[in-house]
Amino acid sequence: MWKKLILLLMIGLLAGVLYAAKEKKHTVDAKGCIGCTLCVQSCPTKAITMQGKKAVIDPEKCVNCGLCVPKCPTKAIHPPKTEKKK
């Protein structure tokens, strides 16, 4: 009984951590991307790939270094949203 509860708790915790990690990475606004590939060249972890003519960031590979942000001529790359303080 207790083992099952602890196991469920751990699975829930792990899922929450993974979800949070996935959400808090740099992202590309596809509408603003003109497909120049400058960000792809700038990423040290190769987290950015071109899908068609749009850049896409793999949240599993992005380490939030921010190097790609100033490279984008259209400011289409956005840092993770930070929670607003009340």
Ligand code: SF4
């Ligand atoms: S923030 Fe850094 S790791 Fe993430 S996509 Fe941009 S250059 Fe790559």
Ligand code: SF4
């Ligand atoms: S640098 Fe900006 S415009 Fe160029 S491919 Fe990357 S996201 Fe798109």
